Amino acid sequence: MNVLERLETEKISKLLIEFSIPAIVGMIVFALYNIVDRIFIGKGIGAYAMAGLSICFPIFIIYIAFGMLIGQGGGSVLSIKLGEHDYKGAQKALGNTFTLFILVSLFLSIFGYIYIDKILLIFGASEVTLPYAKEYIFVINNLVIFNFMSMGISNLVRAEGNAKFAMQTMILGAITNIILDPIFIFYFHMGIKGAAYATIVSNMIVSLINTYYFTFGKKCHVRLRREDLILDMETVKMILSIGISPFSLQLTTSLATVLCNKELLLQGGDFAVGAMGIINSIYMFLSMVIAGISTGSQPILGYNFGAKKYNRVLKTFKISIIAAVSLGFFLMVCIFIVPSIFINLFNDGNQEILKIGINGIRIYFLLIPLNCFYIVGSNYFQSINKANKSLFLNLLRQIFLVIPLLLILPHYFGISGIWMIFPISDLIVFAVTVIFLKRHMTKMRRLNYASLA
Structure with missing residues (x-):
């Protein structure tokens, strides 16, 4: 029985473990690229270099946003097309995704090269941190x-069923990064x-291996062909319409981070910005684990939704939610018990950063299990081609909650007010996600009964 047949018939829990564990490892590994850089820079170069890297974090998130716009959109289309047994459409989605990667990366590189100084200053760089930020982001941007x-x-490799291979290549990249950093x-x-x-060389190795997989690999179900590289507007539209949700999440996260950094610079100086960089790294680690669960479920959700196996879609979502919320709760407890351990992973002994960071991380992660629920719920809508709901949830949290609260709370609570923004936002967007899911699940159960009739 091949992978595509198993997506339609295999036990859901077994499939989810098989797909999610490699995806989680892959996502953690991807987060490690940034986290390992921060550890070596924070401990080996100093607090100001760490603050400079924190200024680059929103730019890094913007790059991730465009990568998700194309990569997750293309992966979802690929899974849905395979579920519909439309192999020609799946191959076209693969080829168009590659072409979009090249075009968008060229645009961002040129734009960044021209405006990098202005961007860093807008994002909160000071005279002290600007040289560090510019050195780092100049290489990444080009x-x-x-x-x-x-x-x-x-x-894309995970979306077409080979999660293990995707995990192996990402691990190889992380090991390379860890070795090359020092x-x-x-x-x-x-x-x-x-x-x-070190980050670029590691990513280059992973890119070349995965491109080889789709070009010459024997285990892939779809092949990268020259004729599919020509952009098809219908395929591009579908990729972008699905990918717009994770894109909006990352882009608005970047905007929120920029505004937070500027406010932190006013309230507590460069050390407060450095503390936010550390907290963002820890949150990035958690969000990548949760994204791994979501990404692992995506081929199962997309394929079975395309195949009209709605009961399997509902079961997959339920197990994903339980796993994500449990992990969020575990991390929240650990942070409340030993916050200094998490902060000092990135800190060179600076007591000011430690003090600010301990207070910040406890408040920031206060309701993180609810955040995990929202991430999985948002990704679920994206995976079944209901990106409008996912997009709304992402915009609600980052634009309509985080930014207005940022304009209000710091004036009354100082730096603590900045940290308070995130649990308040988590609570509200959780409530809205529950409402959306309750209505949608009722509809899905009716479709399931109709398909069985």
């Missing part, structure tokens, strides 16, 4: 295509620029 290809093509930063005395080069 070779951003490899960030896209590393993350995006891995998602070599470039310390042995070759490249400083913060060395961390950027």
Whole structure:
């Protein structure tokens, strides 16, 4: 029995474990690219370099946003087309995704090259942190295509059923990054620029391996062909309409981070910005684990939705929610008990960053299990081609909640008011997600009964 047949018949829990564990490992590995850089920079170069890297974080998130716009959109279309047994459409989705990666990365590289100084200043760089931020992001920006290809093509590999291979390539990339970071930063005395080069080389290796998989690999179900690289407007429209939800989430996250950094700079200076960078790294780690669960469920959801196996869609979603919320609760408890351990992973002994970070991380993660629920719920709508609901949820949290609260709370509670924004937003968007899901699940159960009749 091949992978596509198993998606339609295999026990859901077994499939979800099989797909989610490699996806979680892959997502954690992707997060490690940024986290490992922060650890080496924070401990080896210093607090100001760490703050400079924190300024780059929103730009990094923007790159991830465009990667998800194309990669997750393309992966969802690929899974749905395979579920409909439309192999020609699946191959066209694969080829068009590759072409979009190339075009968008070229645009971002050129735009960043021209405006990088202005962007960093707008994003909250000070005279002290600007040189560090510029050194790092200049390298990443010029070779951003490899960030896209590393993350995006891995998602396509998972979407067509080979989650294990995607995990293996991402692990290879992470190991390469961990090895190269100290070599470039310390042995070759490249400083913060060395961390950027280590990330790029690692992503380049993963990109080339995954491209080879779709071009010459024996286990892939869809093949990268020259004729499918020509953009088809219907396929592009479908990719972008599905991918717009994770794109909006990451883009608005970047905007919120920029505004938070600027407010933190006013309230607590460069050390407060550095503390936010550490907290963002820890949140990024958790969100990548939850994204791994969502990404692991995506081929199962997309394929069975395309095949009209609605009962399997509902079961997949239920198990995903339970797993994500449980992980969020576990991390929340750990952070409340030993917050200093998490902060000092990235800190070189700076007591000011430690003090600000301990207070911040406890408030920031206060309702994180609800955030996990929302992430999985939003991804669910995206996976079954209901991206409008997913888009609304993402915009609700980042634009209509985070930004207005940022304009209000710091004036009354100072730095603590900035941290309070996130649990308040988590609570409200959780409630709205529950309402959306309750209505949708009722409709899905009716469709399931009709399909069985």
